[in-house]
Amino acid sequence: MDNFFSSFTGIAERFMRYVRMDTQSDPASSTIPSTEKQLDLSRLLLQELLEAGIHDAELDAFGYVYATLPSNVTLALPSICLCAHVDTAPDCSGSGVKPLLHRNYQMQPISLPDDPSIVIGPDEFPDLLTKRGEDIITASGTTLLGADDKAGIAAIMEAVLFLMSHPEIPHGNVRVLFTPDEEIGRGVDHVDIKKLAADFGYTLDGGPLGSLSDETFSADAVQITIEGVSAHPGYALGRMEHAAKMASEIVASLPQEHLIPEKTTGRQGFVHPTKMSSTLEKASIDFIIRDFETAALQRHEEYLNKLVSRIVAKYPNSRSTFHVSEQYRNMREILDAHPLAVQLAERAITEAGLTLQKDPIRGGTDGSRLSFMGLPCPNLFAGEYGIHSKKEWVSVQDMQRAAEVIVRICELNTHHG
Ligand SMILES: [Zn+2]
Numbered sequence: 001m002d003n004f005f006s007s008f009t010g011i012a013e014r015f016m017r018y019v020r021m022d023t024q025s026d027p028a029s030s031t032i033p034s035t036e037k038q039l040d041l042s043r044l045l046l047q048e049l050l051e052a053g054i055h056d057a058e059l060d061a062f063g064y065v066y067a068t069l070p071s072n073v074t075l076a077l078p079s080i081c082l083c084a085h086v087d088t089a090p091d092c093s094g095s096g097v098k099p100l101l102h103r104n105y106q107m108q109p110i111s112l113p114d115d116p117s118i119v120i121g122p123d124e125f126p127d128l129l130t131k132r133g134e135d136i137i138t139a140s141g142t143t144l145l146g147a148d149d150k151a152g153i154a155a156i157m158e159a160v161l162f163l164m165s166h167p168e169i170p171h172g173n174v175r176v177l178f179t180p181d182e183e184i185g186r187g188v189d190h191v192d193i194k195k196l197a198a199d200f201g202y203t204l205d206g207g208p209l210g211s212l213s214d215e216t217f218s219a220d221a222v223q224i225t226i227e228g229v230s231a232h233p234g235y236a237l238g239r240m241e242h243a244a245k246m247a248s249e250i251v252a253s254l255p256q257e258h259l260i261p262e263k264t265t266g267r268q269g270f271v272h273p274t275k276m277s278s279t280l281e282k283a284s285i286d287f288i289i290r291d292f293e294t295a296a297l298q299r300h301e302e303y304l305n306k307l308v309s310r311i312v313a314k315y316p317n318s319r320s321t322f323h324v325s326e327q328y329r330n331m332r333e334i335l336d337a338h339p340l341a342v343q344l345a346e347r348a349i350t351e352a353g354l355t356l357q358k359d360p361i362r363g364g365t366d367g368s369r370l371s372f373m374g375l376p377c378p379n380l381f382a383g384e385y386g387i388h389s390k391k392e393w394v395s396v397q398d399m400q401r402a403a404e405v406i407v408r409i410c411e412l413n414t415h416h417g
Contacts, residue, residue, distance in 0.1 A: 008404070033062070042063055057176075075172075087182055105128070158399075159410075171414060179366060209355075215292060227318060227320070228315065241318045249311050269290050331372075347408075354401060383401075
């Protein structure tokens with residue numbers, strides 16, 4: 001199977017077809033999926049899968065696409081799920097995306113025609129220096145591109161259709177799953193794990209060529225409420241206890257040089273206020289707490305709890321509450337117990353001639369939640385860069401290689417029956 005990635009010649013057209021569709025999700029919506037327009041792409045994917053001969057492809061009532069590429073061997077093999085999300089981020093417009101194909105890239109800065117002040121260049125994206133001669137796709141300057149995660153969808157579609165037309169390549173059951181609303185944190189809310197019936201899976205939703213992520217943050221949310229004492233400001237002496245001032249003091253007392261997102265990188269965790277609302281009498285602060293070690297989350301929470309108590313204790317008639325809720329956990333806790341998913345991906349990436357990059361994700365993925373729902377699910381590269389912004393770009397050859405890695409994983413899986 002040497003260098004067969006170049007057989008995925010249709011991937012650029014396929015990707016551009018998908019990104020032209022506006023599939024932005026909406027955190028303020030309570031419908032499922034959050035926006036009707038996501039279904040435009042889900043329906044197109046359904047149709048393309050059916051036309052390719054994948055007869056069980058279905059779009060369910062929640063907007064999820066399920067499909068099976070049936071095993072072509074008699075051996076009982078683990079079933080592999082390939083997962084990507086159809087929606088794009090609410091942070092940046094996804095309406096009227098005009099994908100531009102820059103062929104034979106020569107490492108020059110790319111100025112986008114609809115807003116020439118937006119320039120995509122190697123200064124900001126050093127990985128562009130590794131793309132000489134490749135074909136780069138960008139948006140036109142007024143929208144995001146949507147490589148996150150349509151690059152992942154395109155790679156999965158190409159890989160599955162390639163396997164359909166190459167029955168000589170052995171593989172077990174391959175389950176395709178396209179989800180809505182990943183960008184607003186609801187991507188796996190309605191996944192039917194039983195129906196999916198896969199042993200492990202991969203999200204195709206990553207950046208640099210050859211990267212594989214088997215670690216995410218562990219994440220908690222903390223909600224703090226403060227109840228002060230209100231009084232007429234003209235007669236407040238010895239009575240008023242100002243909740244807004246207590247809340248401000250808490251936020252101002254956070255470390256300045258460590259344990260905050262602005263000053264942490266790599267494997268360092270943080271404590272981060274995301275929202276504060278206050279009046280004289282009442283205040284609340286929402287925090288997110290992140291670390292790769294779940295035990296460290298508890299240490300960060302104890303630190304924050306003590307800080308709150310120390311400040312509120314200065315006001316004898318005020319009270320505070322401190323509420324912790326779990327958000328998600330580092331998927332490594334699950335993947336360590338089910339090593340095959342990571343092993344196959346590492347081997348496939350290496351055998352494709354790529355340099356394996358294992359970077360922990362400073363965030364969560366649908367894969368972290370799927371892993372804890374019973375589907376061990378690391379994240380594979382799809383070539384996404386500059387995501388959630390007008391500077392988003394992708395290399396066609398990176399997407400081809402992502403498709404190749406998927407095919408190799410499916411083939412390597414047959415050695416593990
Ligand atoms: Zn994504």
